Amino acid sequence: MIEQKKTSKWNRFKQYLLDIFFPRHVKCIFCGGELNERAHNDCCEKCLTNLPFIKNFCARCGEPMSDYSAGVCLRCKRKNYDFVCARSVFEYTNKIVACVHKYKYSGQKFLCEPMAAFLTEYLARWDISPDIVTSVPMFKKKEKARGYNQAKILAEIVAKNFNLPYLDLTIKVKDNPSQTTLHFKERQDNVKDVFDINKAHKAEMSGKTILLIDDVYTTGATASGVSSVLKKNGAKQIYVLTLAHAVINDEI
Numbered sequence: 001m002i003e004q005k006k007t008s009k010w011n012r013f014k015q016y017l018l019d020i021f022f023p024r025h026v027k028c029i030f031c032g033g034e035l036n037e038r039a040h041n042d043c044c045e046k047c048l049t050n051l052p053f054i055k056n057f058c059a060r061c062g063e064p065m066s067d068y069s070a071g072v073c074l075r076c077k078r079k080n081y082d083f084v085c086a087r088s089v090f091e092y093t094n095k096i097v098a099c100v101h102k103y104k105y106s107g108q109k110f111l112c113e114p115m116a117a118f119l120t121e122y123l124a125r126w127d128i129s130p131d132i133v134t135s136v137p138m139f140k141k142k143e144k145a146r147g148y149n150q151a152k153i154l155a156e157i158v159a160k161n162f163n164l165p166y167l168d169l170t171i172k173v174k175d176n177p178s179q180t181t182l183h184f185k186e187r188q189d190n191v192k193d194v195f196d197i198n199k200a201h202k203a204e205m206s207g208k209t210i211l212l213i214d215d216v217y218t219t220g221a222t223a224s225g226v227s228s229v230l231k232k233n234g235a236k237q238i239y240v241l242t243l244a245h246a247v248i249n250d251e252i
């Protein structure tokens, strides 16, 4: 009996170690279920079919829309951005929110890899030809505290998969308050003068088409703020690709 207890304890410990060192290959990243060989991007088949892929969207900002014939959403009819258009793989709901929170706030950096695989699949179908891939920068102190910038990890993997150069084209010079509770106008003011050019790569972006990657798109204020800096410094055009699009119902 004692022997049996010891064995099960040892097995649990072995599983614990496996989970630490090989989490992606052992379990579905969403439900924790066992994966088989056919698993796609570390997801079990059940989770994969239930993921909130965006099918119909605003031609400008990528917001999910039920009425596809509408073309652009109400916000885009009134707002202007410094990027050509934005696209997102998923709606920012349930499983995706949980996953983003895990890699953002719980140090589960390995989740960026399967998420970057979804971005890669999206870009392969998207009819654009970027010259350079970049990401939304983080304020240095914040990046140091987290240990990484998740947007940069996603962007670097995507760039590598397409054999494109990844460059940190901008820097974040101000630690602006979190955007999550702000409305569009406040968000726009909130990102004003927050980003600056990374002088080390300024020359390289001249006349280039840039793909800007971030993990979550909300009002477009952040993506537009970074795009504005890129354009002012000679970039030809900017496309935005994010993992998820948060649908907000504030004033437009």
Ligand SMILES: [Zn+2]
Pocket (backbone or CB within 6 Å): 028, 029, 030, 031, 032, 033, 043, 044, 045, 046, 047, 048
């Ligand atoms: Zn699953």
Ligand SMILES: [Zn+2]
Pocket (backbone or CB within 6 Å): 058, 059, 060, 061, 062, 063, 072, 073, 074, 075, 076
């Ligand atoms: Zn829109």
